Structure formats: structure tokens, C-alpha cells
Amino acid sequence: MSGISLRGVSKRYGSVDVVHGVDIEIDKGEFCVFVGPSGCGKTTLLRMIAGLEEISGGDIFIDGRRVNGIDPARRGAAMVFQNYALYPHMTVEQNMGFGLRMNGHPRAEVATRVKDAARLLQIQDLLTRKPRQLSGGQRQRVAIGRAIVRNPQVFLFDEPLSNLDAELRAQTRVELAKLHHQLAGSTMVYVTHDQVEAMTLADKIVVLRAGVVEQIGAPMELYESPANIFVAGFIGSPKMNFVNVSAERDALRLDDGSQLARPQTKTAPQRLGVRADQLTIIDPEKGAIRGEVSVVERLGDSELVHVRTAWEQEIVVRVPGGTNSRVGSTVGLALAGRVHFFDAEGQAITVTSQARTND
Amino acid sequence: MRSDAVEKDRGGLPALSPRVKRMLVSIVLAALCAIWVYPLIWMLFASLRPNAMIFADEGLIPSQPTLENYARAWTEANMGSYFFNTLFVTVGSVILVTIATAMMGYVLGRSSFPGRAALFGLLVFTLFVPQGYTIIPIFELLSSLGLGQSLLGVMLATTAGSFVIFVLLFAGYFSQMPDELEEAARMDGVGFVKTFWFVMLPLSKPIIVTVIVMQTLYAWNDFLLPLVITLANPSIRTLSVGVYAFKGENFIDWGGMMAASAITIIPVVILFLLLQRYFIDGLAGAVKG
């Protein structure tokens, strides 16, 4: 049974297409994250689901019901805004209960529902305060509380953590994940440009670029087998390394002339992608790629070693913490794990049999 | 060694500490303000003197203060009933104009209905029409509505005084409010009218205060319109017109005149004192937008 489904949804502002015929199925109870760079149409999509933005083409169904043209309040969805959008002149309690009271719910019922939501979010002590007396994190909770009070089938989050500092963001992220379990059964759609949030929170990630869905899948699915260069580069930190290769009969030639074994593929690979932790630093004489260490980022548990290749490209390698790589030293790199290949259009190429790459 | 960043003494005078400087500024300002409000202070004290002592050479403070001027002005010169006439005109026009301009400014500031640009243009255009230009048709119109000699007519016509400026103040203020507030209300299922009343209007308090103060000042002091409308009907005079007529009718009763003047000023002075902080903040909030 489907929670939300988008079929051929598009959005046009005048003559500018911002969303081009998007199809997305979100299951009931699923936590779905729309992720992509700014301007990719993710927020527009969310606002179309909410009903704040008109749908130019296609259909949106919530719980099997076509909601095009239905008033936002009657779609069974609640939204948490980027800037919280709390009413500055009302107390926390009034903010949370405002929608219910305005729609004629009895005072006592509103009070219990507000109390329940406040307990869930541990903001019982803040109920009589005004928004300007709250910290950013507290405002965030109140905004979520306002959504919970309405008991919606669908929660919509529009970059809810982007105004918080790094520490609070990490903390709130964990709490949102907990909340999703506590509110089992409610579907959540969450928009962010931060792939870490997407990876940590999502059951399903939708990667968008320029109004087009690049890939839909579970976090590890996107991480392990990105459909194209864009997804490969967007998901995962540090960013995947890409190296240009030219395909020869049974080898792949790098820009400095060194060779790698060619895997068996249908089309000829043009680029090779490898994540930082799938590379190892070895003796310069033995490595497939040679380069000079330019920067070392020490993260504690690991080190990110930036290696400058003969063709002036920076490749990042993750090595265990305490390795103490020396800047300026010449090293060799070996492909030590999964390698991704992409064709001229940037689409991933399926490898029919992975060639041995390390030696 | 002396760096350029060290404060240099430019004028040759010994540098004064900021505190001493502020004290000097305060003394100069105090002297200036004393001269500035001298006529009004004089009026206030004169209103407490018996008529025979008004121009007596006894200094500013009256030696035998009395309230009889007030009693006389209030009853004999009808300042009492003029006071309530003015109160009616002021309160009525403040209520009407605040509601009407807030609603209009809300729609102009937050909605893109067809015809919005044209209406904006028309409003700004009329800003430059002098009042003397419109008084004749307004009087004619009120007469044909049967309000040519009534307080209701004065009150209604007084709403137009700074109408356009108020609409532009509200429109500017509402247009800079975040869209998300309105969208949050929409998601909550709160309709257009309720959103205006429960969310937008309470948030525009600074502008509401500004409009109330400005319209009160305008209505309380307005002269031309009430003068024309009450020419034939002295019983509906406002304080402004009443004081003016007092001068013509009882020109030797200086004490009564001063008392009548004081009665006219005191309420608005009190209002301004109470609201001045909000008033300036409100204007600042409005010009920022």
C-alpha cells in the first residue's frame, strides 16, 4: 500500500521548467529523503505534496487519494518549515494548538493533544514561553510539536536542521530518527541538501538534480551502486575520486600513461570512480597511480591523505588514524576494493566480471 | 612612539571626556527646549491665573492659581461639548481608518490579485493632491448625503486625511513578513480571514500604534474640514474650531482662552507620552521595509 505517490509530476514557472515529470513511490510509514544541490527542485516537490505550490502537470496521491487541487489543510499532511514559522506573538502552547482551535476542536481536547506532543518532545517546561525566548533547537522541537499535534498521516520537513549549529544538528538528527520509530506508521518526507542527513535518516533516498530524479533507493544501495557519476559524487564523504581513463583492448590507460586491467563491460569505460577508503597507499614503485602527498587531514580515527597525481589531480585516500603520512612524500596508490566505471554520458557501467585491480 | 590609531587632539582644545561632552550637550538642549516650549508653558500657567492677572508682571508661576478659567471654558464656552465632539470624531475615525487601512494594506502587501499594480499607482498618485483641492466636493458630497452639517460627516471625511500613507505603511510592513507564517497557517487549515485576524494583525502592532497616533494627531488637530462643516452649526464644533471661534467671540477672556487651549492639548500630549516609544519604533520598522 502506497503512502504517497507522484506520477509524472512537473512544475513550470512561466516558461521555466523546474521539475520535469517526476515519478516517486513512497510507502506508508517510510522515511523518504529528497536530496540534491540547491535549485534541484526538491523543495518545490515537497511544497507540491503539501499543496502550497500548484501542480503544473501529473498527479499526486496521498493514501490512494488524488490530492491535486485539494486544500493543503485537507491532505492529512503537516509541515515543518526551514525557519520554523512559529507565530511570534503566541506561546508555545498556543502555537501548537492554533490549528486545532481554529478548526473548532474543543479546548480540553486541544490541551491534552498539546500536552502529549510536548511530552514526546520533552518540551513540557517551555509551554508558556514565546518563541523569541527559545533557543534554535527548542524552536525546532516546537515546530515539530505543532506538526505532531495535528496527528497527520504525512510529515513534511523542509530542511529543518539547516539553521542549527553542527553539534545540535547531529543531536537533532538522532532524535528525528527516534521520533520516526515512535510515530510508527506515519510517512515522512524530508528535504535536505546534506547527504549525511539523507544517509543517516532515510529508508529511501531520492536524489534530484535540475528537476530530474537521478536515482531512488535505500541509502546503502545508492552508496554501493550509484546509477551515475552525479549520484556517485553526491553521496558519501569524502567525495568519490574520479579518474579519466581511455579504454584500450584489454587495458585502461590513465593520463600519465600507466595502465590498469580492463574489466569486462558492454561499453567502453571513460571514467573510473573509487572511494577514499577503497584505495591504499603503497610503495611508489608498485602502485597503479603515483603521486605526491599535498595535504593530510587528521580526523583522529582516520586520516584523509590528498595525493597529487602526475596529471595534476587531487585524489583523496582514507588511511587509519596515526599513520602520519608526510606531506611532500611520493607514494603509490592501489585500488583496493570496489571500483565504479562510467561511460561517456556519466552512466554507471555494469561490470560483468571484475578484473583484478591490485597489483 | 605615537601611532596614527591613537586619538589625536585636533581642535587644539583639551579633549573632553564623553561624559562631560554629554553633559554640555544636555545643558544646551535643555536651554533650547525651554525656549521651544516657552509659549506652551506660558499658556498653561496663564490658564491658571484670574483674568485680571493674565498680563500682570509677576513672573511665570501664578501667585493665586485658580481653576475658574477651566470651569468657564468648559461650560460657558461649550468646550465641554466640543471636547466630546472631538473625541467622537477622533475615536471613530481612528477605528475606521485602522481597520480599513490594515485590511487594504494586508491585501496589497501579500497578495497578487489582478489590478494590484494599478491600485498601487493610483494610491501613490493621490498622495500629492493638496487638501484645499478636495474640500469643495467633499462638502458637496456630504451635503447631498444629508451629512453636510453633522459630526458623522466630519468623522467620515476625517478618515481620508492620511489614508494613503497608512495603507502604504501597512502594505510595506506586511510585505516583509516571512511567507512561511502564512503557509504554516494554511497547513493548519486556518483560512484567509482568520489568518489575518489571529496571525497577521497581532504581528503588525507597531504599525497599528503608528497609525493610531498619527490619525489621532490628525483628527484632533484637523481644522479646515470641521471649520467648513460647522460654519452653519456651532453646536457640532470640534475643539480646534471651538478655540478658533472662542478667539473671535470672547476676545477679552484671555484666561478662558488659555484654559480652552490647554483642554485641547492635554489629551494628545498624554497620548503621545504613552505611545511615543512604539510610535518611533513603528515608523522605523515601516521605513526599513
Add this chain to the structure above:
Amino acid sequence: MAQTFTAHAVFLDRVWTHWKEYLFLVPGMLIFGTFIIYPMLASQYYSLLQWTGFDSNQVFIGFDNYVALLGDSFFWDAFLRSFVFTAITVPAQLLISLIIAIVLNDRLLRLSALFRTLIFLPVVTPVAVIGIVMAIMLSPFNGPVNIALLDAGFVTRALDFLGDPNLVLPTLAAIYVWKWTGVTMVYWLAALQTVPRELFEAARLDGVRGWQVAVFIILPMIMPFAIVITLISAISALNVFPLIQAMTQGGPFFASEVMEVFIFRTAFAPGGGAVPQLGYASAAGVFFGVAIMVLTILQIVATRHLRSVERSRAV
């Protein structure tokens, strides 16, 4: 045909989806239409009439009123006087109020709120009251101003400020500035609040002090507001009727008769004697209104032009 029909339908549909907004405009439009738009249009019609009093017949006479105006020296004197009055009062009022506002904007000045209120007091004082009090203050017979001037030795003989045709207009201008400086001061204070405080602190650390702060930091920052404030002040100075009516009724010998006093006198003929000429007064009002509008537009165009010249120089 079909296309224009659909365009029409789309437009009507857009209008219909906004019906609540239009409903919200109703109260405002009633005031705006009745007391602002209608009088503007009606005045233009009246100006084409011969019409002597509200009870008399209206005779359509085309542009005869305008032709008569062009040859009426009272009209031209009043017309000119209005602009002279504006030219004297506006710069004085703007400068005095700006200086006061800058001084009072200092948050550490403890009595700032008190001074602000005192400066503002004349604003809340009705003109009728000012008329009475100022007549006493400026009286040639032992008025406090004359006493002070005589004591200080500035004059040898008491001046008849409101009775001397040569003194009356400057005197009224001074009273006008006194009355309205408080409002302009409040506008300036509001504009000054928009200047970020860090800017003053940065200037102090840079060693910029006193008048330099005003000239190099405050003025450029509040320039956009200055244009609006100047415009508002200029428009109000052209609407000086109440003050002059209360003080001198345009006298002595029409020496202080500005445009609106002229309109009031010809339209209503208060005090009897003359015949009210509503059509003629309307023509004067229309002429004056159009002249102000033309000047306002010229001023806006000129400032835009100056600004674009400045910008092209800056690049």
C-alpha cells in the same frame, strides 16, 4: 475569437480565485473612492462651472474660469507665495530637525526621551491654539518676544510681526517650522534607527569623530529616506492652510494669502460681503494640484537622474 474568449475566461477565473482579497479591499475603497478619488474628479468638473454657492445653479462655462485665473493677480500672488513659503520652510525644517535628531539619537544621552517629547509638543498643539498663543507671544504691545528683543538691544522699536506686510510671511514661516520640526525629527530618528550600530563603533575605532561621523557615515546611509522625508515635508508645506487661517486669515492686505487660503476665501467667502465662487475656486485648486504634481514628478526624475549620474561616475 475563441482565443480571446478563453483569455477572458482565464482572467475572470483569476479574479474569482481572489474574491476574498477583493472583499478585504471594500472598506478601504469606500473611503478612498468617496473622499479622495471622487473629490479629485469632481473638482475638475466644478472648475468648468460658474457656480456661486451650494444652493445656486451650476452653469457650464468651459475653460472660462481658467482664463480668468490667468489674469487674476491675487491668484498669481498666492500661487507664488505658496512656493516661496515652501522654499523657506522646507530646508530650514529639514536641517534643524536633522541636527536635533542626530544629537538625540545618542543612546547614552539620558534625557533624550524628554527632549524628544518637548520638541514634539508643538506638533500636537492644534493650530487654533498656536494662533492664540503666538499672537500673545508676538504682540507688539509687551509681547515676550518683543520685550526680549528690546532688552537685548536688537531692535529699538517693537516689531508688529503679524501686522506688518513685510514681516508676516517670514514670521509665519518661523512658526510653521517651529510647529512641524518635531514630526520631521521623528522621521529622521526612525531613519537613523536603521543605521547599524556597528558602523558607529567601527567609525570610532577608525578615529572618525563628531561632525565627520554625521557627514561621512550617517548622511550617506539615510540618503534614501532623505528623499522621501523631503518630499513629505514639501507636500505638507504646500498645505499650510490651517496655520495661516488661524493666525492671519491671509492678511494683512493679503500679504500672507497662500494658495489654499485663496481657495477657501473665494469658495466660501467667509464673513460675508463677497459672492462665493465655487467653480472659480475649484479651477484654482485644480491648477495648483496639477502644478504640485508636475513639480513632484520633476523632482523625482531629477533625483533619479542625479543618482544615475553618480552611479556611472562611481563605476
